[in-house]
Amino acid sequence: MLRTGSRQDQDPGPAAEALRLVKVTKTYGSADSAVTALDAVTLGLGRGTFTAVMGPSGSGKSTLLQCAAGLDRPDSGIVRVDGTELTGGDEAELTKFRRGRIGFVFQQYNLLETLTVAQNTVLPLKLAGRRVDRRRVREVLASVGLGDRLGHRPDQLSGGQRQRVAIARALVTEPRVIFADEPTGALDTRSARDVLRLLREAVRKHGRTVVMVTHDPVAASYADSVLFLADGRLAGRMDDPTADAVAERLAHLGDDVPAGV
Amino acid sequence: MRSIRQRPGRFLATLLSAFLGAVIIMTFNSMHDTAGQPGVDPTSSETLSTAAGVVGGYGTLLVFFAIASTLTVNVRQRAAEMELLRCSGATPAQIKRMVVGEAVAVALVGAALAVGPAMLGGRALLDVFRDSGQVARSVDHSFGPVALQSGAGITLLAAAGAAILAVRRATGGSRRRGRARTVLAYAALVAGAVSVTSTFVFSATDAALMAPPAYGAILLSVGCALMAPRLLAGVLDRLPLGGASGWLAVRNLRERAGQLAGILMSLILFTAVATATLTMQAVESDAVAASGAVKSVDAKNLETLNFTVVGIIVVFVCVMLVNSLYAATTYREREFGQQRLAGATPGQVLGVVGAEGLVLTVTGVCFGTLAALAGIVPFTVVRTDAVLPDQAFGVWLAVVAVAAAVTLGTALATARRVLRTPAVRAVASAA
Numbered sequence: 001m002l003r004t005g006s007r008q009d010q011d012p013g014p015a016a017e018a019l020r021l022v023k024v025t026k027t028y029g030s031a032d033s034a035v036t037a038l039d040a041v042t043l044g045l046g047r048g049t050f051t052a053v054m055g056p057s058g059s060g061k062s063t064l065l066q067c068a069a070g071l072d073r074p075d076s077g078i079v080r081v082d083g084t085e086l087t088g089g090d091e092a093e094l095t096k097f098r099r100g101r102i103g104f105v106f107q108q109y110n111l112l113e114t115l116t117v118a119q120n121t122v123l124p125l126k127l128a129g130r131r132v133d134r135r136r137v138r139e140v141l142a143s144v145g146l147g148d149r150l151g152h153r154p155d156q157l158s159g160g161q162r163q164r165v166a167i168a169r170a171l172v173t174e175p176r177v178i179f180a181d182e183p184t185g186a187l188d189t190r191s192a193r194d195v196l197r198l199l200r201e202a203v204r205k206h207g208r209t210v211v212m213v214t215h216d217p218v219a220a221s222y223a224d225s226v227l228f229l230a231d232g233r234l235a236g237r238m239d240d241p242t243a244d245a246v247a248e249r250l251a252h253l254g255d256d257v258p259a260g261v
Numbered sequence: 262m263r264s265i266r267q268r269p270g271r272f273l274a275t276l277l278s279a280f281l282g283a284v285i286i287m288t289f290n291s292m293h294d295t296a297g298q299p300g301v302d303p304t305s306s307e308t309l310s311t312a313a314g315v316v317g318g319y320g321t322l323l324v325f326f327a328i329a330s331t332l333t334v335n336v337r338q339r340a341a342e343m344e345l346l347r348c349s350g351a352t353p354a355q356i357k358r359m360v361v362g363e364a365v366a367v368a369l370v371g372a373a374l375a376v377g378p379a380m381l382g383g384r385a386l387l388d389v390f391r392d393s394g395q396v397a398r399s400v401d402h403s404f405g406p407v408a409l410q411s412g413a414g415i416t417l418l419a420a421a422g423a424a425i426l427a428v429r430r431a432t433g434g435s436r437r438r439g440r441a442r443t444v445l446a447y448a449a450l451v452a453g454a455v456s457v458t459s460t461f462v463f464s465a466t467d468a469a470l471m472a473p474p475a476y477g478a479i480l481l482s483v484g485c486a487l488m489a490p491r492l493l494a495g496v497l498d499r500l501p502l503g504g505a506s507g508w509l510a511v512r513n514l515r516e517r518a519g520q521l522a523g524i525l526m527s528l529i530l531f532t533a534v535a536t537a538t539l540t541m542q543a544v545e546s547d548a549v550a551a552s553g554a555v556k557s558v559d560a561k562n563l564e565t566l567n568f569t570v571v572g573i574i575v576v577f578v579c580v581m582l583v584n585s586l587y588a589a590t591t592y593r594e595r596e597f598g599q600q601r602l603a604g605a606t607p608g609q610v611l612g613v614v615g616a617e618g619l620v621l622t623v624t625g626v627c628f629g630t631l632a633a634l635a636g637i638v639p640f641t642v643v644r645t646d647a648v649l650p651d652q653a654f655g656v657w658l659a660v661v662a663v664a665a666a667v668t669l670g671t672a673l674a675t676a677r678r679v680l681r682t683p684a685v686r687a688v689a690s691a692a
Binding site: 072092098104106108113115124126128169 | 505512603605607608
């Protein structure tokens with residue numbers, strides 16, 4: 001017999017596809033000044049993959065990430081995270097949907113200044129009303145190289161360290177998908193490399209799925225594959241990218257919109 | 262000056278407090294003018310002068326506090342702008358000149374606007390005095406040089422002084438101020454204790470009986486208010502607040518104890534002054550009624566004054582509370598966005614704000630009540646031989662209700678509005 005109401009019943013384990021978008025469209029503004037940020041984008045990302053989303057400014061990268069992560073609602077289309085469809089609802093419902101399924105890493109870190117490193121890391125667990133396993137939190141922070149900074153506040157840390165706290169915070173809830181929005185945008189090259197390695201580790205070691213929006217071909221080269229976006233549409237895909245190949249492709253993105261996909 | 266024209270909204274709170282302050286000061290100082298007219302009998306003249314003197318003094322202090330509070334908030338909000346100015350070559354003196362100039366300009370507008378209402382207010386006040394027989398019927402209202410000069414002068418001086426204080430606060434130098442504040446706090450507490458104790462020297466029917474405990478309570482509350490950050494820290498250490506919202510609230514409060522001190526200060530002063538004055542007045546009135554005596558003109562004067570003073574304080578503290586809470590909460594848009602991105606529902610964010618407001622209200626009310634009781638108890642012991650008057654509870658409930666409604670209402674309503682911005686944009690806008 002199955003016990004009803006237990007977590008196991010509602011959660012059939014990880015789905016094969018971590019993220020699925022079907023004809024997702026998003027338009028900003030109205031009438032004359034309307035801008036189509038996403039134009040019927042369809043894509044699927046397998047579990048345990050590291051995907052970079054690239055494109056020029058205004059190509060819809062950030063909108064794509066926000067729609068896929070349940071931070072914004074698409075005008076039409078279907079978003080499925082870990083096999084569960086993201087349906088409309090108020091912010092509270094979306095928030096509850098994101099908990100446990102989705103983790104975030106932002107360019108601006110978005111750590112709370114009033115909390116210590118350890119407190120910032122456990123915040124998502126606290127908010128979700130989940131039990132806080134101190135040992136596990138210490139483990140996660142040690143794995144991002146901050147085991148000796150538990151009591152520090154964000155303003156006592158360097159940018160790279162802050163971003164690593166953000167990664168620890170994203171990992172601690174064991175989400176199915178981690179969305180990273182320009183995670184290295186504000187970092188020097190060495191800190192950026194550390195952060196990218198940690199994201200890749202999250203995929204390789206812990207089987208997370210990572211979707212990263214970035215401008216930087218070097219950052220994109222850490223991913224398994226790169227999706228190119230131009231004018232709100234998918235404009236190609238590159239597997240096993242190298243920084244040079246990505247930069248080359250990016251430079252000619254305008255030319256080959258019809259081809260590629 | 263240009264910065265005022267660009268963003269008149271930001272200066273609304275300062276303008277409002279300058280305006281209200283100028284109205285009150287001019288209204289009461291016009292009593293000096295009225296008393297100074299030829300042909301006014303001595304009793305009327307004395308009543309008018311006392312009223313003007315007492316409330317004028319209070320008013321000056323309050324105007325100063327209110328303008329300082331609104332300006333401090335204003336300057337803090339514009340920290341980024343100040344930083345930019347400094348980077349583009351403005352010296353600290355230039356920045357100070359700018360802020361002081363702005364404050365004086367706003368105060369000037371406030372004072373000018375206040376002349377009309379103050380004339381009407383003065384006339385109404387005189388009517389009250391005449392109806393209660395405190396002032397002879399034949400006395401006419403006069404709005405003269407004393408009212409105008411003191412009103413405009415005090416408002417401008419208060420604005421300039423408050424602006425200098427606000428800039429100094431914003432640009433550092435807090436260490437020395439910290440020590441000065443501690444000394445002041447202890448001085449106020451000691452003076453308050455002495456004043457309260459000296460109540461016992463008076464006899465039950467002395468006309469001046471109410472003065473020492475009332476001033477004592479006020480001084481004690483000023484002392485508590487000055488120690489507000491430390492009191493808050495002490496309370497937080499002993500606070501078991503459950504849930505994620507409570508957990509966050511306690512941590513936020515602890516980190517921002519210094520900034521929230523202004524709000525706590527207003528709450529303590531409000532509770533103490535309103536509770537003490539109103540309760541003592543109620544006890545006094547009942548005692549007079551019980552003895553079957555008719556109130557003398559002096560007693561009536563005192564009653565009118567008490568109510569006016571409490572009224573003024575209530576209005577000012579409300580303006581200060583609403584302003585600083587509104588500004589403090591709006592300022593946290595980014596922080597709220599970060600909480601939401603970390604997985605907080607809007608309800609949980611409101612829970613945090615509510616818990617913070619509750620802790621502030623309870624702390625403020627507690628210490629305010631203590632200060633008030635310190636004044637009330639000696640007064641009732643001497644006046645009626647009871648320890649705690651029956652009237653105290655009702656007054657206290659009303660005062661607490663107002664304090665809680667203003668604090669929680671402003672904080673939650675503002676937070677609700679701030680939460681309407683989508684989390685992603687809230688985080689980006691301030692980045």
